[in-house]
Amino acid sequence: xxxxxxxxxxxxxxxxxxxxxxxxxxxxxxxxxxxxxxxxxxxxxxxxxxxxxxxxxxxxxxxxxxxxxxxxxxxxxxxxxxxxxxxxxxxxxxxxxxxxxxxxxxxxxxxxxxxxxxxxxxxxxxxxxxxxxxxxxxxxxxxxxxxxxxxxxxxxxxxxxxxxxxxxxxxxxxxxxxxxxxxxxxxxxxxxxxxxxxxxxxxxxxxxxxxxxxxxxxxxxxxxxxxxxxxxxxxxxxxxxxxxxxxxxxxxxxxxxxxxxxxxxxxxxxxxxxxxxxxxxxxxxxxxxxxxxxxxxxxxxxxxxxxxxxxxxxxxxxxxxxxxxxxxxxxxxxxxxxxxxxxxxxxxxxxxxxxxxxxxxxxxxxxxxxxxxxxxxxxxxxxxxxxxxxxxxxxxxxxxxxxxxxxxxxxxxxxxxxxxxxxxxxxxxxxxxxxxxxxxxxxxxxxxxxxxxxxxxxxxxxxxxxxxxxxxxxxxxxxxxxxxxxxxxxxxxxxxxxxxxxxxxxxxxxxxxxxxxxxxxxxxxxxxxxxxxxxxxxxxxxxxxxxxxxxxxxxxxxxxxxxxxxxxxxxxxxxxxxxxxxxxxxxxxxxxxxxxxxxxxxxxxxxxxxxxxxxxxxxxxxxxxxxxxxxxxxxxxxxxxxxxxxxxxxxxxxxxxxxxxxxxxxxxxxxxxxxxxxxxxxxxxxxxxxxxxxxxxxxxxxxxxxxxxxxxxxxxxxxxxxxxxxxxxxxxxxxxxxxxxxxxxxxxxxxxxxxxxxxxxxxxxxxxxxxxxxxxxxxxxxxxxxxxxxxxxxxxxxxxxxxxxxxxxxxxxxxxxxxxxxxxxxxxxxxxxxxxxxxxxxxxxxxxxxxxxxxxxxxxxxxxxxxxxxxxxxxxxxxxxxxxxxxxxxxxxxxxxxxxxxxxxxxxxxxxxxxxxxxxxx
Numbered sequence: 038x039x040x041x042x043x044x045x046x047x048x049x050x051x052x053x054x055x056x057x058x059x060x061x062x063x064x065x066x067x068x069x070x071x072x073x074x075x076x077x078x079x080x081x082x083x084x085x086x087x088x089x090x091x092x093x094x095x096x097x098x099x100x101x102x103x104x105x106x107x108x109x110x111x112x113x114x115x116x117x118x119x120x121x122x123x124x125x126x127x128x129x130x131x132x133x134x135x136x137x138x139x140x141x142x143x144x145x146x147x148x149x150x151x152x153x154x155x156x157x158x159x160x161x162x163x164x165x166x167x168x169x170x171x172x173x174x175x176x177x178x179x180x181x182x183x184x185x186x187x188x189x190x191x192x193x194x195x196x197x198x199x200x201x202x203x204x205x206x207x208x209x210x211x212x213x214x215x216x217x218x219x220x221x222x223x224x225x226x227x228x229x230x231x232x233x234x235x236x237x238x239x240x241x242x243x244x245x246x247x248x249x250x251x252x253x254x255x256x257x258x259x260x261x262x263x264x265x266x267x268x269x270x271x272x273x274x275x276x277x278x279x280x281x282x283x284x285x286x287x288x289x290x291x292x293x294x295x296x297x298x299x300x301x302x303x304x305x306x307x308x309x310x311x312x313x314x315x316x317x318x319x320x321x322x323x324x325x326x327x328x329x330x331x332x333x334x335x336x337x338x339x340x341x342x343x344x345x346x347x348x349x350x351x352x353x354x355x356x357x358x359x360x361x362x363x364x365x366x367x368x369x370x371x372x373x374x375x376x377x378x379x380x381x382x383x384x385x386x387x388x389x390x391x392x393x394x395x396x397x398x399x400x401x402x403x404x405x406x407x408x409x410x411x412x413x414x415x416x417x418x419x420x421x422x423x424x425x426x427x428x429x430x431x432x433x434x435x436x437x438x439x440x441x442x443x444x445x446x447x448x449x450x451x452x453x454x455x456x457x458x459x460x461x462x463x464x465x466x467x468x469x470x471x472x473x474x475x476x477x478x479x480x481x482x483x484x485x486x487x488x489x490x491x492x493x494x495x496x497x498x499x500x501x502x503x504x505x506x507x508x509x510x511x512x513x514x515x516x517x518x519x520x521x522x523x524x525x526x527x528x529x530x531x532x533x534x535x536x537x538x539x540x541x542x543x544x545x546x547x548x549x550x551x552x553x554x555x556x557x558x559x560x561x562x563x564x565x566x567x568x569x570x571x572x573x574x575x576x577x578x579x580x581x582x583x584x585x586x587x588x589x590x591x592x593x594x595x596x597x598x599x600x601x602x603x604x605x606x607x608x609x610x611x612x613x614x615x616x617x618x619x620x621x622x623x624x625x626x627x628x629x630x631x632x633x634x635x636x637x638x639x640x641x642x643x644x645x646x647x648x649x650x651x652x653x654x655x656x657x658x659x660x661x662x663x664x665x666x667x668x669x670x671x672x673x674x675x676x677x678x679x680x681x682x683x684x685x686x687x688x689x690x691x692x693x694x695x696x697x698x699x700x701x702x703x704x705x706x707x708x709x710x711x712x713x714x715x716x717x718x719x720x721x722x723x724x725x726x727x728x729x730x731x732x733x734x735x736x737x738x739x740x741x742x743x744x745x746x747x748x749x750x751x752x753x754x755x756x757x758x759x760x761x762x763x764x765x766x767x768x769x770x771x772x773x774x775x776x777x778x779x780x781x782x783x784x785x786x787x788x789x790x791x792x793x794x795x796x797x798x799x800x801x802x803x804x805x806x807x808x809x810x811x812x813x814x815x816x817x818x819x820x821x822x823x824x825x826x827x828x829x830x831x832x833x834x835x836x837x838x839x840x841x842x843x844x845x846x847x848x849x850x851x852x853x854x855x856x857x858x859x860x861x862x863x864x865x866x867x868x869x870x871x872x873x874x875x876x877x878x879x880x881x882x883x884x885x886x887x888x889x890x891x892x893x894x895x896x897x898x899x900x901x902x903x904x905x906x907x908x909x910x911x912x913x914x915x916x917x918x919x920x921x922x923x924x925x926x927x928x929x930x931x932x933x934x935x936x937x938x939x940x941x942x943x944x945x946x947x948x949x950x951x952x953x954x955x956x957x958x959x
Contacts (some may be wrong), residue, residue, distance in 0.1 A: 095204030097246040100213045103294035104287060106259055106268035109213040110181055114143040116211055117179045121147065130166040130178035137267060155188045162188045167199045170208065177209045184218035184236045190643065196653040197238045205645065216294035219243060221333040221374055229289045230281055239373040240333070244301060252942045256287035300337055313341030316399040318348070318390065324405055325367045326481030328435045333374035344397065345371035347380045348389050351561040365684070384558065387419055403433045424826060436900045437759035464499040472519055485524060486570045492520040493545055496639035500553040509553030517542045559875065572688065574604060576695050583703040593622040593674065596700045600678070604689050607679040608835065611639050613672055618643060628843020639663050639675045646672050651680045668701040740771035780841065795923060797946065800836040802826050802864040802873065809843035817847070819856035826864040832873050833946030834924060844919045846877040846939055856882030870947045880936040892930060893918040
C-alpha cells in the first residue's frame with residue numbers, strides 16, 4: 038500500500054484541511070498488538086483473544102477526526118481514488134449512506150460491493166458484506182464507520198471485527214473513526230459533552246493501524262458547515278447545536294484527538310515509560326469501568342506497563358450473579374484496554390495491593406474513591422494503609438461523581454443470614470446444652486468456676502461453627518450473659534458480686550472472637566486450596582491419561598468427557614480433517630450441536646483460529662461457545678460447549694484452557710511421532726532401494742557379461758565342440774540364474790505390495806521337492822541330498838510358489854556349506870490332515886547369533902553384510918518368509934548341532950480348517 042498522500046481540500050471548497058500524518062516505522066507483529074492479556078498462572082481471563090496470525094499482510098489506515106463532518110469519509114474516498122489511479126485494485130466495501138453530494142461525487146468510478154440487507158422488524162438495515170469482499174479479494178477496501186455496531190444477524194458484533202477479518206485475508210483497508218469512539222476516552226468525552234457514546238472500539242484496534250491520518254478542520258468552520266446543512270438534515274441541526282456541537286465541545290474534542298494521535302506516534306519509542314507500571318484495582322462496582330479507563334489513559338500517556346489486579350476476598354463467594362457479571366465485564370474492559378489481568382487471594386486489601394505493587398515494581402496505583410468510613414472503624418482509611426504498604430508508588434484516587442446505590446446490598450446480607458440459619462441453630466443448641474449441663478452441675482453443688490468452664494468450652498465450640506464475626510460476637514455474648522444471669526452470684530440479676538468476672542468475660546469474649554477469625558480465615562483458605570487442588574488433580578490425571586493414549590480419536594473422546602464432567606455441560610469436538618470439520622466426538626447427547634447454525638460457527642472458528650459463539654463478540658447468537666484446539670498456529674480441531682445463557686466462571690475457563698492446551702500438545706506429539714515413523718520407513722525404503730540398485734549394478738552385470746561374451750565367441754570364432762558346449766552351458770546357467778533372480782524380485786515385490794494372488798491347487802509334496810531339485814543350483818551335485826516325504830502327502834497350495842520356496846531353501850543350504858556336507862529335505866503331514874511340516878537341514882557351520890537378527894531381511898548375506906559385488910542378492914530367505922506368510926503359515930530357524938534347520942508349517946487345506954497350532958518343530 039502506497040503511503041503517499043496529498044493535502045485534501047475540505048468539502049466547503051474554500052478552506053484547506055490540516056492533516057497530521059503519522060506512520061509507524063513498520064507494521065507491528067499483529068499477534069503482539071492484539072494480544073489481550075498475559076494471564077496469571079492462578080487465574081486466566083475468560084475473554085476472547087482476537088489475535089491474528091502474523092502471516093497476515095493486510096494493512097490498516099484510519100482517517101481520524103474529532104467529530105462528524107470533519108471530512109473523514111471524503112478524505113478516505115479521495116485516497117481510494119488516488120490508489121486506483123496508481124493501479125491498485127480498489128473497491129468500496131461499505132459507505133455510510135450520507136446525503137452529501139460532494140462525498141457521493143467522490144465515490145463515483147469506484148467499484149462498490151453490494152451491502153448485506155437485513156430485515157429487523159419493519160426496518161431494512163444495510164451492513165458490510167464481509168464474505169462478499171473476501172470473495173472479491175481486492176487489494177484495497179474502503180470501509181466507512183469503523184466503530185459501527187452490526188445487526189444481530191451478522192457474524193461479528195462490531196464492524197472493526199469484520200475489518201480484522203479482511204486484514205487476515207490479506208486485504209488492505211481504509212476506514213474512518215471519531216475520537217469519541219475510543220474506549221479509553223469514553224468517560225473523558227462523556228464528561229465534556231454530557232453524552233455517553235455507546236459505539237466504542239478497543240484502543241489496540243486504533244494502534245493496530247499502520248497509518249493514522251488526522252483529518253482536521255477548525256471548530257468554527259465545522260459549526261458553519263453544520264448550520265449550512267452539510268452534516269445533518271435540517272430537522273437535526275437545532276438539536277445537535279444545542280447538545281453535542283458547541284464551540285467548547287468541539288475545541289475540547291479536537292485537543293483530545295490531537296493528543297491521542299500524538300501519543301500514538303510515540304508508541305514505538307522504547308525509552309518512553311520503560312520504568313513506569315500502572316496498576317488499577319478491579320471490583321464489581323459500576324463505577325469501576327470509569328476508573329479502568331482513567332488508568333488506561335494514564336498508561337497510554339506514560340507508555341507504561343498496565344496491570345489490572347483483582348483481589349479475591351472471602352466475600353467473593355457471597356457475591357450474587359449480578360455482581361459477578363459486572364466484575365467479569367470490568368475484567369473484559371481492562372483486557373480490551375491492554376491490561377494484564379492478575380488475581381490474588383487475601384483478606385487485607387491494602388496489604389495485598391502493597392505486596393503486589395512491591396513485587397511488580399508498580400509506580401502508579403489507581404483507585405476509586407472509597408465510601409465514607411464508619412466512625413466506629415478501628416482501621417485507618419484504605420489510602421493511608423496503602424501508602425504504608427506501597428511507599429514507592431504514587432496513589433491516584435479517581436473521584437466518583439456517580440452516586441452508586443447498592444440496592445442489593447441488604448438483600449445479599451439477608452441471603453447470607455438465611456444461609457447461616459442452620460449454623461446459628463446448631464450454635465444455639467450447643468449453648469442450650471451447656472445451660473442445662475450447668476444447671477445440673479449447679480444442683481449437684483459444683484462451684485461457679487466449674488460451671489464457667491462449661492460455658493467457655495461451649496462458647497469456643499460455637500464460634501468455631503461461625504461463618505462471620507457477627508455470629509461469633511453474638512454466640513460469645515449470649516453464652517456469657519446466660520452464665521452471668523443464671524449462675525453468677527447474685528443469680529437471676531444482671532449484677533455481679535465478684536467484679537473479677539468482668540475481666541474473665543472480656544478475656545473469653547476476646548478469645549472467642551480471635552478463635553472465630555482464625556477459623557473463618559482457615560475455612561476460606563481451605564476452600565480455595567481445595568478448589569485449586571481439585572483442579573490440579575484433574576489436570577494431572579488428564580495429563581497422565583493423555584500420555585497413555587495412542588490414537589487421536591481417543592484423545593478427543595477423553596478430553597470431551599473430562600471437560601463435560603467438570604463444567605457440567607454438553608461438549609462436542611470436531612477434529613480438523615484437511616481444513617474441514619471432521620466426524621464429531623460427543624460427550625453426551627449430540628442434539629444440541631446438530632443445528633446447521635452451530636456447525637457453521639465451529640467451521641468459522643476452524644478457519645479463523647479464533648473463539649466465537651455465545652458470550653463472545655463473534656456469532657454471539659449461537660447457543661455454544663467454540664474454541665480452537667491449537668498448538669502455536671496449527672489448529673487440530675474445534676471444541677464446542679453448550680452454555681445455555683450461562684457463562685463460564687474463571688475457574689472453569691482456567692480448566693478449559695489448560696485441558697485444551699494439554700490436548701493440543703498431545704496431538705502435536707502424536708503428529709511428530711507419526712512424522713518420525715514415516716521418515717524412518719522412508720529411510721528404510723531408500724536403504725533397500727540403494728541396496729537393490731547396487732545388487733543390480735554389480736550382480737546382474739556379471740552373468741550378462743558372461744552371456745554376452747559367450748554368445749560373441751560362438752558367433753565370431755571357430756570353436757571346438759567341447760568349447761562350444763562349455764560356452765552354451767555357461768549361457769544356459771547364467772540365463773537360468775537371471776531368470777530365477779528376476780522371478781524372486783517380482784514375487785517379493787508383489788507380496789510387499791499385497792498384490793499376490795494365490796493359485797491354489799492340490800499338489801503332491803514328493804513331486805514338488807523333485808521339481809525343486811531339478812532347478813536347484815548347479816553345485817547341488819557336490820552335496821549328498823536326501824529326501825524324506827510321507828506317503829500320500831498332499832496339500833492345497835500354490836504349487837509354483839512352493840517349488841520356488843523349496844528352491845531358495847535348498848540353494849541357501851548349498852551356498853552356505855562346503856562341498857560334501859549332506860542336506861536333508863523332510864516333509865511330514867499330521868494325522869488330521871490339517872498341517873504339513875517341511876524341513877530343510879544341513880550339517881554345515883550354522884548361523885551365528887549376530888546373523889540371526891537379520892536372517893529374513895532382504896538384500897542380506899552371510900556375516901550380516903549388505904549384498905554387494907557378489908553373485909547372490911540376498912533375496913532367498915526373505916522371499917521364503919513372504920511365501921509362507923502368504924499361505925498363513927510360519928517359518929522358524931533352529932540349530933541342527935551342527936548345521937542349520939529351517940522348519941515351515943503350512944495349513945494343508947485338505948480337511949476342515951481349525952485353530953490347531955503348528956506341530957512342535959523340535
